[in-house]
Amino acid sequence: MSLVINSLSKHFGEVTALNNISLEVPQGCFVCFLGPSGCGKTTLLRIIAGLEQPDNGEITLNNKNLSQTHASNRNFGVVFQSYSLFPNMTALTNVGYGLRCRRLPKPDIITRSKEMLALVQLQDQADKLPEQMSGGQQQRVALARALAPDPSLLLLDEPLSALDAKVREELRHEIRAIQQRLGVTTIMVTHDQEESLVMADLIVVMNEGKIEQTGTPKSLYEHPETTFVADFIGGMNLLPVRIENGAAYFGDTPVTLAEKTATQNGEGKIGVRPEALTLSAPTNDTAANHIPCEVKSITYLGNLTRVFVSPAAHPELKVTVELHGQSPVPSPGEHLALSFAPEALRLLT
Numbered sequence: 001m002s003l004v005i006n007s008l009s010k011h012f013g014e015v016t017a018l019n020n021i022s023l024e025v026p027q028g029c030f031v032c033f034l035g036p037s038g039c040g041k042t043t044l045l046r047i048i049a050g051l052e053q054p055d056n057g058e059i060t061l062n063n064k065n066l067s068q069t070h071a072s073n074r075n076f077g078v079v080f081q082s083y084s085l086f087p088n089m090t091a092l093t094n095v096g097y098g099l100r101c102r103r104l105p106k107p108d109i110i111t112r113s114k115e116m117l118a119l120v121q122l123q124d125q126a127d128k129l130p131e132q133m134s135g136g137q138q139q140r141v142a143l144a145r146a147l148a149p150d151p152s153l154l155l156l157d158e159p160l161s162a163l164d165a166k167v168r169e170e171l172r173h174e175i176r177a178i179q180q181r182l183g184v185t186t187i188m189v190t191h192d193q194e195e196s197l198v199m200a201d202l203i204v205v206m207n208e209g210k211i212e213q214t215g216t217p218k219s220l221y222e223h224p225e226t227t228f229v230a231d232f233i234g235g236m237n238l239l240p241v242r243i244e245n246g247a248a249y250f251g252d253t254p255v256t257l258a259e260k261t262a263t264q265n266g267e268g269k270i271g272v273r274p275e276a277l278t279l280s281a282p283t284n285d286t287a288a289n290h291i292p293c294e295v296k297s298i299t300y301l302g303n304l305t306r307v308f309v310s311p312a313a314h315p316e317l318k319v320t321v322e323l324h325g326q327s328p329v330p331s332p333g334e335h336l337a338l339s340f341a342p343e344a345l346r347l348l349t
């Protein structure tokens with residue numbers, strides 16, 4: 001099974017919700033659509049589900065074009081943010097809904113529904129109505145209902161965002177474990193970068209109706225290609241640099257990069273993660289990769305300490321440094337140098 005999306009666009013009046021989206025979702029993969037509110041995630045998911053029609057482009061499943069296949073015939077399981085269970089049905093009858101639509105024999109429906117409730121650890125809640133269950137339990141029932149007909153694709157739209165932090169964290173791991181056990185190809189929409197890093201095999205970062213970058217959590221964190229991705233996934237310090245004849249300068253400090261160097265002279269931006277920065281004794285202001293700075297404030301977080309500094313060449317910037325373990329912690333007002341390895345720097349567009 002492979003889902004292929006080709007040049008998909010969608011407008012709502014003046015609003016471009018999706019702008020030329022192309023994407024392949026491999027068999028058995030857990031894919032997250034990640035991006036800020038309004039970037040088009042739900043629209044893309046609804047088009048895949050068949051609940052919305054695109055203006056242009058096509059979707060194929062195993063080389064079969066889905067445009068003529070009605071939502072109810074796609075055999076996709078869908079879970080939305082709001083619990084959306086039938087309020088007058090018990091947990092067990094809710095789970096059996098898709099099986100009744102497919103006119104399975106009644107004993108088979110009951111057996112399968114019980115099996116699915118056990119999968120989400122709610123076998124003892126079979127007779128409860130939605131209003132008698134917690135939010136987390138209701139989302140478990142919704143998941144069991146979506147999985148009961150053995151869908152070829154599971155679509156989840158922010159299924160955890162209405163839940164409180166502790167339940168959300170438990171369910172992240174539980175959904176991921178179930179997905180891996182069943183091997184069901186899954187697409188989940190989220191605006192929560194941590195959720196996507198924890199759960200996904202592949203993250204599709206979206207911004208303003210477009211795909212910014214697609215990759216594994218590790219590759220996006222370590223090799224973001226754009227400022228947007230760098231900033232959205234994990235914390236990233238962005239330092240403005242001048243590019244002159246292939247060399248980069250922050251103020252008067254030469255900055256050595258390990259990866260691609262810019263070919264064009266002009267303004268550029270480098271990204272460096274807070275944990276990749278260290279603070280050292282001040283040097284003269286032209287030592288490569290040593291940026292003179294002043295310590296502004298310090299936040300103690302137990303396992304790590306965040307130090308906020310402002311570089312002498314750009315005092316308006318607030319650069320975050322994360323110190324772990326036993327590293328000595330400086331004091332506000334101290335004049336130090338920010339230093340970093342060339343490998344830790346990303347030249348961003």
Ligand SMILES: Nc1ncnc2c1ncn2[C@@H]1O[C@H](COP(=O)(O)OP(=O)(O)O)[C@@H](O)[C@H]1O
Binds near residue numbers: 017035036038039042
């Ligand atoms: N039915 C609709 N009618 C008009 N505008 C819509 C409709 N659905 C979505 N939009 C607009 O399309 C854009 C993308 O929305 P959506 O896909 O819901 O984003 P996300 O799920 O990433 O928050 C937004 O600007 C939104 O206001």
Ligand SMILES: [Mg+2]
Binds near residue numbers: 041042043189
């Ligand atoms: Mg949405």
